[in-house]
Amino acid sequence: MCRMARPRKPLLSRERIVETASALVDAEGLDAVSTRRLAAELGVSGPSLYNHFRNKDEILDAVADAVSARVDLSMFREDDPRDWRTALHDYAVSYRAALTAHPHTVPVLARGPRRRPAGLKVADTVFGAMVRAGWPPAQATHIGALMRYFITGSALGSFARGFVDDATAYDPADYPHLGQAHLLADRQEQVDEGAFETGLRALLDGLAIQYETLRPAPNRR
Amino acid sequence: MCRMARPRKPLLSRERIVETASALVDAEGLDAVSTRRLAAELGVSGPSLYNHFRNKDEILDAVADAVSARVDLSMFREDDPRDWRTALHDYAVSYRAALTAHPHTVPVLARGPRRRPAGLKVADTVFGAMVRAGWPPAQATHIGALMRYFITGSALGSFARGFVDDATAYDPADYPHLGQAHLLADRQEQVDEGAFETGLRALLDGLAIQYETLRPAPNRR
DNA sequence: ACCTGAACACCGTTCAAGT
DNA sequence: ACCTGAACACCGTTCAAGT
Numbered sequence: 001m002c003r004m005a006r007p008r009k010p011l012l013s014r015e016r017i018v019e020t021a022s023a024l025v026d027a028e029g030l031d032a033v034s035t036r037r038l039a040a041e042l043g044v045s046g047p048s049l050y051n052h053f054r055n056k057d058e059i060l061d062a063v064a065d066a067v068s069a070r071v072d073l074s075m076f077r078e079d080d081p082r083d084w085r086t087a088l089h090d091y092a093v094s095y096r097a098a099l100t101a102h103p104h105t106v107p108v109l110a111r112g113p114r115r116r117p118a119g120l121k122v123a124d125t126v127f128g129a130m131v132r133a134g135w136p137p138a139q140a141t142h143i144g145a146l147m148r149y150f151i152t153g154s155a156l157g158s159f160a161r162g163f164v165d166d167a168t169a170y171d172p173a174d175y176p177h178l179g180q181a182h183l184l185a186d187r188q189e190q191v192d193e194g195a196f197e198t199g200l201r202a203l204l205d206g207l208a209i210q211y212e213t214l215r216p217a218p219n220r221r
Numbered sequence: 222m223c224r225m226a227r228p229r230k231p232l233l234s235r236e237r238i239v240e241t242a243s244a245l246v247d248a249e250g251l252d253a254v255s256t257r258r259l260a261a262e263l264g265v266s267g268p269s270l271y272n273h274f275r276n277k278d279e280i281l282d283a284v285a286d287a288v289s290a291r292v293d294l295s296m297f298r299e300d301d302p303r304d305w306r307t308a309l310h311d312y313a314v315s316y317r318a319a320l321t322a323h324p325h326t327v328p329v330l331a332r333g334p335r336r337r338p339a340g341l342k343v344a345d346t347v348f349g350a351m352v353r354a355g356w357p358p359a360q361a362t363h364i365g366a367l368m369r370y371f372i373t374g375s376a377l378g379s380f381a382r383g384f385v386d387d388a389t390a391y392d393p394a395d396y397p398h399l400g401q402a403h404l405l406a407d408r409q410e411q412v413d414e415g416a417f418e419t420g421l422r423a424l425l426d427g428l429a430i431q432y433e434t435l436r437p438a439p440n441r442r
Numbered sequence: 443a444c445c446t447g448a449a450c451a452c453c454g455t456t457c458a459a460g461t
Numbered sequence: 462a463c464c465t466g467a468a469c470a471c472c473g474t475t476c477a478a479g480t
Contacts, residue, residue: 191363
């Protein structure tokens with residue numbers, strides 16, 4: 001009857017929509033988020049969402065941006081004593097932790113910062129810190145990009161998870177070295193972690209070499 | 222009338238479906254591929270596809286695998302004189318070229334090799350070549366994974382393409398270092414190329430360092 | 443201003459029916 | 462064996478209508 005008293009305050013808000021959508025993405029994945037399903041979860045009808053977001057994509061962008069917002073950037077602050085290499089390392093670890101905590105958002109994040117404020121903040125901060133550390137702007141741009149490549153690539157294409165857990169899928173005649181590949185699913189996290197750490201170390205070692213060959217230039221003599 | 226003579230041979234084949242689907246993906250992106258649209262393109266009705274593939278995902282996997290099949294792996298052949306570092310470099314460049322030629326397939330490829338034969342062949346070949354070059358199996362697994370991370374990450378999250386081409390999107394007060402970010406869209410390919418090359422060099426330089434510290438171990442003295 | 447139901451133009455997939 | 466039309470249970474989004 002009068003259960004549904006006409007509310008003075010709106011039933012929905014952008015915050016509430018993003019919160020509920022995030023929970024749904026974490027629990028059941030991106031495909032579980034349909035406008036009708038999300039609306040039902042919020043106790044409203046589907047089209048209501050369009051009073052708060054232009055379309056479904058904007059909702060998912062907001063969900064992804066909430067993840068970017070959780071990335072620690074304190075290592076890039078001017079008053080932080082960490083050198084660029086350590087800062088870059090700690091940033092990569094923090095970024096990856098945020099992504100693996102919300103793996104279903106990675107495909108959305110991998111599309112780039114677009115108009116997402118937190119995503120832009122990350123890009124801006126990394127770029128600024130690298131320039132401040134002495135990298136030329138073009139190189140600083142490259143570093144921001146390649147770190148993103150590696151971090152999102154590792155979170156998205158999780159190598160071990162990419163093999164199906166079924167020995168019959170891999171005929172040793174076709175793939176002579178993959179005999180144990182089906183076992184990877186068992187220790188997917190270790191492989192992922194190991195590959196990430198090996199790759200990150202290699203990346204930073206390699207950048208340090210490039211940084212050395214670069215040092216004389218800024219002084220101009 | 223009798224235009225549509227009853228064919229002795231089937232109208233469809235897996236090859237024809239994959240070819241048409243690939244063309245559609247390249248021309249209009251993943252979203253353009255619906256079973257009805259693809260079937261129309263092939264001159265049949267939607268459900269016909271299910272006589273040749275179990276579901277739509279299998280069709281997209283086949284489309285993606287056709288891209289993996291185009292990756293050059295000759296640098297890993299036992300009779301090829303290239304050392305592991307050069308081989309890895311040339312492989313990365315070849316892989317990336319295959320992906321940028323078919324950018325819309327990257328999200329599918331990024332899910333890992335799964336059951337795709339060509340994708341598995343790539344993983345198997347890289348792993349085998351690294352072991353043959355002297356890397357311990359665990360490290361060889363990591364190298365295969367981290368190269369994939371970086372290559373697919375660079376093809377997918379194409380950094381420059383990730384910024385919208387609209388100066389008003391970036392308030393300099395919020396993003397003090399991003400003043401020229403909206404310009405990136407103009408030279409997206411250069412930034413992508415540069416970041417990829419910088420990152421690849423760093424990665425290989427760093428792996429070479431790890432390879433050196435590793436050399437004494439296999440000899441056991 | 444914000445929410446609703448109805449409607450439009452789609453989806454992926456199943457299935458009985460045809461040849 | 463292979464293709465069809467009809468059907469099921471969905472989609473994202475628009476829009477006139479309500480308060």
